[in-house]
Amino acid sequence: MLRSTGLQHTQSVMNVLRMFERPQPRPARFAEGRVGYAVGDIHGRADLLLLMMERLEARLDIDTRPAGPPIVVFLGDYVDRGPDSRQVIDLLLSDRPAGFERHYLRGNHEQIMQGFMDDPMSARAWVLQGGAETMMAYGVTPPAPMSATPEEWQAVAAALREAVPPEHVAFLNGLKRYVELGECAFVHAGVDASRPLDQQSDEDLYWVRERFLASKRQFSHRVIHGHTPTDKPYADARRVGVDTGAYASGTLTAARLEGEEVSFVSVTSRPTFRTG
Secondary structure: OHHHHHHHHHHHHHHHHHHOOOOOOOOOOOOOOOEEEEEOOOOOOHHHHHHHHHHHHOOHHHHOEOOEOOEEEEOOOOOOOOOOHHHHHHHHOOOOOOOOEEEEEOOHHHHHHHHHHHOOOOOHHHHHHOHHHHHHHOOOOOOOOOOOOHHHHHHHHHHHHHHOOHHHHHHHHOOEOOEEEOOEEEOOOOOOOOOOHHHOOHHHHHHOOHHHHHOOOOOOOEEEEOOOOOOOOEEOOOEEEOOOOHHHHOOEEEEEEEOOEEEEEEEOOOOEEEOO
């Protein structure tokens, strides 16, 4: 009798505790009836971008739905670090992957590149953050970062403005801050969960790292992002991270979204699909 009473007490305590448990949020859904891809940071790796475009184009028929063709969102950081930033933008302007609805986000590296062309003295750190490789891709010799005079910085910025084709400038100017598709928000870096999506700062959308990654606060959308490189892509109910450090690792990754499901496709010298 005492044992039975003890069991009843334990069960009662568990029932009370369950009353205070937070219900698990329903997984966010991508745009109804569509398939989507989010491509991580490319950073001047035109070879990997071409492989990714070919890989997605090969899936066009598989991923087309009655509601529309597949959607691809490029998450930003097309330039810097890798050797072929100019060619990367040429590829992004080439209407590929063919047959896809395409969206292009601004990353922090596009932001600082444009900042350098406008005001090189305030953004000269860009040269040490991969900007030197971008300058060389456009045929411009970078200055010596520690010893260049203000006049030399101005001259290099002017040379870069002259070297970047007008269609590349228009592309950079037209990049989006974020894209909202279904219950998913596509951003470059992350968000401040205390603000609505349409009130996010550039600092959070383009630059945030630890504060966003460490937060447990639920946002209004599932956040799909790049910016923070990891060995493998990451997905949970709150966020999906797809930056696998392409310029250094030789692996460019995209997240595939359909309904509540997320999987990954990565391209290297021998691209392979993997589920996660």
